[in-house]
Amino acid sequence: MIVGEFILIFIASFAVYSRQTSTPQLPFYTAGVVEFKGASSTLDDLEQVNNNLAAYLEIISSQEAAETDIIAFPEGTLNSALQSTFVPDPKLNITPCNQTQYAYFLQKLSCQAKISKKYVVVNLVEKENCTAESQIANKDPRRCASYGLNQYNTNVVFDRNGVIVSRYRKFNLYYEPWNVTLRPEYGQFTTDFGVKFGHFVCFDILFYTPTTELIKSNITDFIFTTKWFSELPFLTAVQYQQSWAYSYDVNLLAAGASNPSTGNTGSGIYLGKKGALLSVMKSTPERKLYVARVPKKGFPGSNSIPVQNLQIRNKRATTSSINNLLVKRDRRIDSFITVPLNTSTQHVQLCYRDLCCNFNYKTTLLKPPANSLSYQYRLAVFDGDRIYPGIDPLGWSVCSVMACINNTLEGCGLGFNETVRVSPQLRFDHILIEANFTKTENNLLMPNSVDESLMPLGIESFRFNISDAGYKNIARFELLKPRDDLIQFGIYVSFFGERSSTSHLTQISNNLLILCSLFIVFKLKNL
Structure with a gap:
């Protein structure tokens, strides 16, 4: 048929x-x-x-x-x-x-x-x-x-x-x-x-x-x-x-x-x-x-x-x-490596330890009304763990373009007060984010985006692909259609299994070493 x-x-x-x-x-x-x-x-x-x-x-x-x-x-x-x-x-x-x-x-x-x-x-x-x-x-x-x-x-x-x-x-x-x-x-x-x-x-x-x-x-x-x-x-x-x-x-x-x-x-x-x-x-x-x-x-x-x-x-x-809608702010972003987005630059590499993210973008400056406020943007990278009480750490990595209510990192992950008139001052005509991530059996590489209505971009608006490069995976996340309402556009990676377990065991080992050291000091003081 x-x-x-x-x-x-x-x-x-x-x-x-x-x-x-x-x-x-x-x-x-x-x-x-x-x-x-x-x-x-x-x-x-x-x-x-x-x-x-x-x-x-x-x-x-x-x-x-x-x-x-x-x-x-x-x-x-x-x-x-x-x-x-x-x-x-x-x-x-x-x-x-x-x-x-x-x-x-x-x-x-x-x-x-x-x-x-x-x-x-x-x-x-x-x-x-x-x-x-x-x-x-x-x-x-x-x-x-x-x-x-x-x-x-x-x-x-x-x-x-x-x-x-x-x-x-x-x-x-x-x-x-x-x-x-x-x-x-x-x-x-x-x-x-x-x-x-x-x-x-x-x-x-x-x-x-x-x-x-x-x-x-x-x-x-x-x-x-x-x-x-x-x-x-x-x-x-x-x-x-x-x-x-x-x-x-x-x-x-x-x-x-x-x-x-x-x-x-x-x-x-x-x-x-x-x-x-x-x-x-x-x-x-x-x-x-x-x-x-x-x-x-x-x-x-x-x-x-x-x-x-x-x-x-x-x-x-x-x-x-x-x-x-009541929305929490991820306080972990205060430990990100970030730089303000410079509209005169079209390529930036930003690294957090061994993770380097390459940002290529093209923007158009807009003219918002004088009585309005606008989001400002930062490029961000992070590679580490998120800790929850009683649960093994969650390993995660991020390469992201983030909206902020001011020119500081502390202003990212927030929305303007409802009494404020918000107008865009920047349109993203194109974004390409590319990074190499260590290949493991238990990680998940995701395209991650959200706009001002708290909805992700539709699949017609982006392209995401992962290619094999030996012991690395190369992830590419690309904005295909102009947007002036982005809150976040980035690659989000969750690491499960070995990486998180290793981090957890390392933390336990470090704690044991500290306890042993304190015990030795206590013994020496009492000799």
Whole structure:
């Protein structure tokens, strides 16, 4: 069959399958991601769960959800520690619907998945009995809490019959009070429409385990439940979601909690190197389902499907400005090596230890109104670690053009006050950033960008490629279309495994040496 005939059949099939489920024979499935505002904290715990559950059930059974094969809800918007639930092991093939040993909201969600005939992914607080005997059986040397329960940040997946087919307990916690499993779990399940999914939670996306390990097992479609706290200039929600999916060239369904006043928003459906089908960054909270048809990776002819035939509702919902959303500033950038961007120069090499970044750019000076302020820009390079309490360091490197509210490094990663009129004084007609990075099995080189609306540049606006140069990888990130609204444009590299572990071991060794030295000094003083 030629491609043209295939596309015609594909388009015609919408009329047949618009209210039916996908099948292994179709080149797409229909997915929904929910941007969701949790219930008001003024309600008590039970009232919050009831409120959230009612909204979940309404979304699953809504007309907007009628075409979906799978719906994903975000992290942390269903229940609390005081309203936690037991979750059966997926190996048992249990349907919690009307099974009273489970919390009523787990029962209701199971029943609704069964009624609606959809795969449903939710994130919740799970509880598990912990005894000395169970710890021995699990070969877990850790002691149980005095109240005899473990509590996890858990993804739960229901199939079309309401059966729990997958459970994943978050392994990388971000200042959270939950337990973690002794060994990482790997959330994955296979659907009746021929797609195998991996799934993980929020902070996990920055780590090798479990995300990269799932990718290395040849999973190409992922579900990401998140309650993300956006951070400039590299880690706003949609910015990083698109960058991650692009770099691994996987389909990503990201469902984000929606509370912009505390920094939470960001959902989307991404097709790897084909970019975002839809993406959402909102300045006001919402409870909304976003739907698109997702081409199946590796399905014959799926790469030839026109994007307009995939977008059920073509959404790029954004904040009106970065001032309408609480955004953190990455304080690590104060230790970057930076220089102000000089518009009279078109080539700069900037180095941080052994990492050297080459910047080539062409700019046009603009004339902003006299009563306005403008972003200024710095070229930046960094190579080092980011430390989180209780977690191995994350190795990362950056070559970046960053916007700043003044001519100092401390002004980078910030937005102007909402009362200020902002106008561009510089247009980037072209940017090319090039750098050599040490080649390891466990690093991820990403194109990373964000504009004033807190959205990444579309794939039509840039070119990114990596070439092999022996023990080095050469990364090139190029701006193809003029822009006057850039907040950040750069190469962002995460290092996993050996590099981070080595840094962690080095830190431990150094600490041991310090302790030994102090011990020797103490002994000498007491001779």
